[in-house]
Amino acid sequence: MxxxxxxxxxxxxxxxxxxxxxxxxxxxxxxxxxxxxxxxxxxxxxxxxxxxxxxxxxxxxxxxxxxxxxxxxxxxxxxxxxxxxxxxxxxxxxxxxxxxxxxxxxxxxxxxxxxxxxxxxxxxLPEGNAAHLYRKVLYQMVSPANRDAVLDWIGRASLPGDTQDGG
Amino acid sequence: MxxxxxxxxxxxxxxxxxxxxxxxxxxxxxxxxxxxxxxxxxxxxxxxxxxxxxxxxxxxxxxxxxxxxxxxxxxxxxxxxxxxxxxxxxxxxxxxxxxxxxxxxxxxxxxxxxxxxxxxxxxxLPEGNAAHLYRKVLYQMVSPANRDAVLDWIGRASLPGDTQDGG
DNA sequence: TAAATATGTCAATATGGCTGACGTAATTTC
DNA sequence: GAAATTACGTCAGCCATATTGACATATTTA
CATH class of the missing domain: 1.10.10.10 (Winged helix-like DNA-binding domain superfamily/Winged helix DNA-binding domain)
Structure with a gap:
């Protein structure tokens, strides 16, 4: 963790x-x-x-x-x-x-x-995976109550491997 | 790269x-x-x-x-x-x-x-270093013309290892 | 002394929000 | 088929936050 x-x-x-x-x-x-x-x-x-x-x-x-x-x-x-x-x-x-x-x-x-x-x-950036992490971090910034709506909008395909609560 | x-x-x-x-x-x-x-x-x-x-x-x-x-x-x-x-x-x-x-x-x-x-x-997040990458990514989002001022403000110490253009 | 700087203020304007009320057309429910 | 609900539009007034331009005052710098 x-x-x-x-x-x-x-x-x-x-x-x-x-x-x-x-x-x-x-x-x-x-x-x-x-x-x-x-x-x-x-x-x-x-x-x-x-x-x-x-x-x-x-x-x-x-x-x-x-x-x-x-x-x-x-x-x-x-x-x-x-x-x-x-x-x-x-x-x-x-x-x-x-x-x-x-x-x-x-x-x-x-x-x-x-x-x-x-x-x-x-x-x-030099580090690999920056985009993936950035995406996950920004997603976590969204209020939990709004995450489903945001996920629907963004398209779940663009957050591969993510469960609903982003972990 | x-x-x-x-x-x-x-x-x-x-x-x-x-x-x-x-x-x-x-x-x-x-x-x-x-x-x-x-x-x-x-x-x-x-x-x-x-x-x-x-x-x-x-x-x-x-x-x-x-x-x-x-x-x-x-x-x-x-x-x-x-x-x-x-x-x-x-x-x-x-x-x-x-x-x-x-x-x-x-x-x-x-x-x-x-x-x-x-x-x-x-x-x-499970991944290590998420905070570091997030910080670097957000920093890169700042317009180059404003980066010096932002760096001064944030405190250069809080962006360890970064050069002026963000590593 | 003159010029520049730091700050404050007046006035007018624009943008982008809000609440509340009302109206119309279309759909759904009873 | 009447009644309620929904989708949308609009009018009116209000508020917060930003803008530009002009002007004033005190202080510092050249």
Missing amino acids: GDHHLSEQETVALVELMFFAYRDFVSDPDEILGTYGFGRAHHRVLHFVGRDPGMTVQQLLDILQITKQSLGRVLKELIDKGYVFQKEGEADRRQRLLYLTEAGEELRQRLMGPQISRIRRAVA | GDHHLSEQETVALVELMFFAYRDFVSDPDEILGTYGFGRAHHRVLHFVGRDPGMTVQQLLDILQITKQSLGRVLKELIDKGYVFQKEGEADRRQRLLYLTEAGEELRQRLMGPQISRIRRAVA
């Missing part, structure tokens, strides 16, 4: 690295978004809709964990500017299934580009 | 885990802050001032990477409510050195508690 307890100092360093890493991680897409008059909220919608085309509004709300009123404006802007469109559900005609337009998919790729590079750079 | 290129799918999974992990990572302190009428901005100030008592306003701005106007209100509220106080600099009397009151330090500890637990839980 790996319960070599981290020292206070080491742990605080990790807490702070989480802050610094996230701050810089979102800085590249933020800059691109600015030139479109969009913000982080638009990025998230673009990203998740692009990752699961045809998702319902409710599914998107569950992932973002925001209210429909908050989503409303952002979604409307993305639709008005031609990056997202909606299609009536076939099985359930109350649903407005979400899709990216070509421009939307292009923008999504453009926004993700720097983050992909940053992740690849970050896990390309 | 460890440039086993990650697949697109694996990398996207890491991008998304970064989002989910950060979202949950800040959720515990957010809840506590709400009961004080504070927000994330207050947390950051409390944390960094507590980590480096006597820091100047400008140093805090450099770390947070926000404008002094943004900091202004938050800092004023923390001072008014008795969590932070200022002291005129001795060497340079223009400076208003920042310190936490006892209540401030208590709140800081309380806010950090859940994050410390979460990190310790996350790095307590």
Whole structure:
């Protein structure tokens, strides 16, 4: 078992690295978004809709964990500017299934580009298995109550060998 | 060299885990802050001032990477409510050195508690060295331009064996 | 003495959250 | 078939946090 307890100092360093890493991680897409008059909220919608085309509004709300009123404006802007469109559900005609337009998919790729590079750079370390460990560690950072949903989203295949509680 | 290129799918999974992990990572302190009428901005100030008592306003701005106007209100509220106080600099009397009151330090500890637990839980994995790799990976996520400042802040001692570009 | 620095503040603006209320269409349940 | 529930949209108001630009004051440095 790996319960070599981290020292206070080491742990605080990790807490702070989480802050610094996230701050810089979102800085590249933020800059691109600015030139479109969009913000982080638009990025998230673009990203998740692009990752699961045809998702319902409710599914998107569950992932973002925001209210429909908050989503409303952002979604409307993305639709008005031609990056997202909606299609009536076939099985359930109350649903407005979400899709990216070509421009939307292009923008999504453009926004993700720097983050992909940053992740690849970050896990390309001399040690073997850094990516695997990083993935497991980040997964453990997710609240237990949310892990099933996250695992479903990410695709269980991408966490090979993991049981539900990540060990 | 460890440039086993990650697949697109694996990398996207890491991008998304970064989002989910950060979202949950800040959720515990957010809840506590709400009961004080504070927000994330207050947390950051409390944390960094507590980590480096006597820091100047400008140093805090450099770390947070926000404008002094943004900091202004938050800092004023923390001072008014008795969590932070200022002291005129001795060497340079223009400076208003920042310190936490006892209540401030208590709140800081309380806010950090859940994050410390979460990190310790996350790095307590069967594999050895998870914490070390996690630290290196998060460090690599920081923009190169900011790494020196982050390293200075974290304390170079807490990244043993690392060269400036992270080993 | 002049210039630069550290800090504070006023005003206006933008973004992205929130709650609460209300409306409509479609589906499900009784 | 009527009633309840669900999926979605929207209006209104509020709050937190960020921004830019301008200006003021005290202090230090050149």
